[in-house]
Amino acid sequence: MGEFSSTELMVIVAARELRDGESVLVGVGVPNLAANLARKLHAPNLLMVYESGTIGSNPSRMPLSIGDPCLVSGAKSVCSMFEQFAYYLQGGRIDVGFLGGAQIDKYGNINSTVIGDYKAPKVRLPGSGGACDIASNVKKIIVITPHEKRRFVERVDFLTSPGFADGKDNWRKLKLQGGGPYAVITNLCTFKFDEVTGEMTVASLHEDATLEQVQENTPWEVKVADKLERTLTPKQEEIEALRALDPERIYLR
């Protein structure tokens, strides 16, 4: 991949998954870039919502944290933290939520809490924040993550945010109102999820990545979609629009 970094590739692929008019719960960093990019390119009416309670934000810079006042200046509406989770997320008003984490398994369950044992952690991570709430309530969960063996695991050390549990049948018993995981976007491929089993399935390979590479970096036997696609190469227009969003390359390393 010559003209763009793997982070740039992932952000551009993620931006393409967003539809005009959708409401997106955005985090800081890479998801923020993906949402802003989609807004500039094909989804001008994408509604950006942040878990700090800002609705229809129009940030003048890359927000430094979820509580950055630049998410408020010129926003459509602001509400309290509890109200954001109650009226918007639990209210079923959010179409897409971005999640990340230290580990993910084949059903899209995510760990952002702890490496090792919960009571005697090897590495204590920040924890759920809004992640579990987002996973439980949005129509589509999108995960952006580098494709590394330490991140893709057979079993997460701690299940912070539910994907399709240990399969879609048991997930249904939880009666979460959300639609569950929708896409996992890595530097190698885009996974979608099997409609019946809820298992992660390679849907599209990026650039010159191969199924072998994907398998090498995934500890379980990867399922492949019946119609495996080849991801469209990022266009110059996409790359330029993206770089203009992060001129200091804070996130586009």
Place this chain on the structure above:
Amino acid sequence: MGEFSSTELMVIVAARELRDGESVLVGVGVPNLAANLARKLHAPNLLMVYESGTIGSNPSRMPLSIGDPCLVSGAKSVCSMFEQFAYYLQGGRIDVGFLGGAQIDKYGNINSTVIGDYKAPKVRLPGSGGACDIASNVKKIIVITPHEKRRFVERVDFLTSPGFADGKDNWRKLKLQGGGPYAVITNLCTFKFDEVTGEMTVASLHEDATLEQVQENTPWEVKVADKLERTLTPKQEEIEALRALDPERIYLR
């Protein structure tokens, strides 16, 4: 009673029950007069709260309804209807609440819902509004009511707002956070409530009213406090301050 009407008497007696610094949930009409009178006389820091969500109101006229914008102009704070009931009443932040109704029994239970049968009403009254919520959550309930036989009843047709249920022991089992009925102020006397049984008890006789008159207008055998008091006659200062609050005599008929 020569120089003041029985309504004026009741309002003045009610105003005296309010302590400086207390928070009072005020209704329109007579309770509004009592609270404003107390504020002018001995309780400048009385906090007036209305169920429409206004806190620290400073109305420039007698409010026309609970939703009168004059309760907002110059108030300390305003919140939504649900928030008023949740943060203030259920939050245990209100000391005194005024209630009225068509019927009251000897435990201070109030009916403001229906005369006759609920399903086939003889007279359909407005219903609880916030009354049951107030009765369940304030520290002291004060009732202002003309002393009439049709209002004081053995058993209310419908129990809208709980007083001491059918006695304080059973009331305790409801585990309401409020303190229950505190005073019933009529044109003849002030009732307080027996600490053990929760029964209405004549605490103070107004002007030249007699226990016989009270008994005649109360269908059960009235209990009398060990130390029965004589209500202080309204002072000129009280009467004048009250009349200035309702110059058009909308409520002071």
Place this chain on the structure above:
Amino acid sequence: MDSNKLMSMKEAVSKSVKDADTVYLAGFTHMIPFAAGHEIIRQGRKNLTLARATPDIIYDQMIAAGCAKKLIFSYAGNPGVGSLRCFRRAHEKGIPAPLEVEEYTHFGLSGRLFAGATNMPFLPMRTNLGSGLPPENELIRTVKDPYTGDEVSVVPPLKPDVAVVHVQRADASGNSHIWGITGEQKDTAFAARKVIISAEEIVEESVIRSDPNRTLVPDFIVDSVVHEPWCAHPSYVQGYYDRDNAFYVEWDKLTKEHESTLKYLDEWVFGVEDRSGYMKKIPQSKIDSLKPKPALSAPVDFGSV
């Protein structure tokens, strides 16, 4: 998502309100969308379930006009005046048609809306116990508190089919600034499947975005926006007009009989085309007398970087 949702009240009602819908016209005795109620009457909607904490005169009119089969409420009075005679006539005597009631305390009803707006499974609350209301309403139930073992009263979410929310100012896509007594406006909008915003003023999006904390209803939950000055007459709108109290008092006399009520409806609802036709019938001197003196809020600074 169409960002310009402006249309007439006639179009908005025709598009969003169907027979047998559950309808909630918001406003806790403040900013009651009378113009929407009148348009629903003119369009002859039937079998509606009317929900409002305080039915007020507007639902009295809709009940008299025969729009309603059921009322969900917490205080059915003419605020500051007395009874709602049309409500009572329907409920007590079945005139013009029997009226079913479903009744709560204010906390119970506003709690149902809050639970509807936030999609809570149910709302536990410290009220109802000891009252005669729960035995008459099987939707008021109890659960056992898993922390104390106590019995706790709960109510279910209320999710109206249509909400009409009147606001002081909105932009063309429906972002709405509301101030003064905000009542159940926000909760009603979030609880409902379809939302009609009517506004005293339509302003530029930049006015809304200059103060996002004031936006209680964001555009993406709004279906229609109606520019409807004086929508709330005879009720009040903070900063715009006072209540026409003489009318509230007069309503008590106008509605002594069902026939006299119909005469009012004939003249003031069926006899006009829309709200501007209604306002033309009101003397200018009356209109002038309802306008308040201005009292502007101190500005705040939303600057960030």
Place this chain on the structure above:
Amino acid sequence: MDSNKLMSMKEAVSKSVKDADTVYLAGFTHMIPFAAGHEIIRQGRKNLTLARATPDIIYDQMIAAGCAKKLIFSYAGNPGVGSLRCFRRAHEKGIPAPLEVEEYTHFGLSGRLFAGATNMPFLPMRTNLGSGLPPENELIRTVKDPYTGDEVSVVPPLKPDVAVVHVQRADASGNSHIWGITGEQKDTAFAARKVIISAEEIVEESVIRSDPNRTLVPDFIVDSVVHEPWCAHPSYVQGYYDRDNAFYVEWDKLTKEHESTLKYLDEWVFGVEDRSGYMKKIPQSKIDSLKPKPALSAPVDFGSV
């Protein structure tokens, strides 16, 4: 009720914060009351239960200083930067002392505060099920929904002993205008037994009363009012100052070792008398660089009659 509650942060902390209290310094990465945290450290409070959705740098400092025995939280990171090293050192290695944790999702923790603020017996919520959090936290329980029969996750109210809420402007008795990201400020104030308000500006009561919808905290639940400009540095305050992001990045380096952290505390917390002493150590050029361009809200009219 004393209507003038103005005092220094030193007096307010001394009066309201006791050893072993549960303390909540509010602010969802915005308007974090750093000055209150520093004063609590200076006064040597011990065995505190520190509650905050986002512990942020301020609790990292209090943990390093040995004030805390327990942390109640939902996201323990350095927002936008990475880890909170002092939190991790205490929790993973017991340095300077073991740190117990009680952990929720953001909705769970903000829901506990909401339930505390409104004195709800418990709060049912659509989250937690399927997550590994409930098995590790016995306060997250379930009840059976009396309408659907489904299992529903619930959390209990959280009622801190003391809340510190930083606001843009307050009057001397504590009525507080808050705007921008209002986070959990209101809920924290209502949930707590004692409330300390710190404000960028103390204004006349008339300024507050010109816009009562903006008053998220009313005076009668407030115990102390502290006029503390720049209280939230290095975090941000809408309309007043931007985040000192260089410090957030630097904190990651400063805290690589417990000893280097103590060195920071010696200089910037123990080495100054109060917030104004702290601010004197910051170059004017840095202070100037954090000030935003003004962006005033469009006024609204609160006129009634």
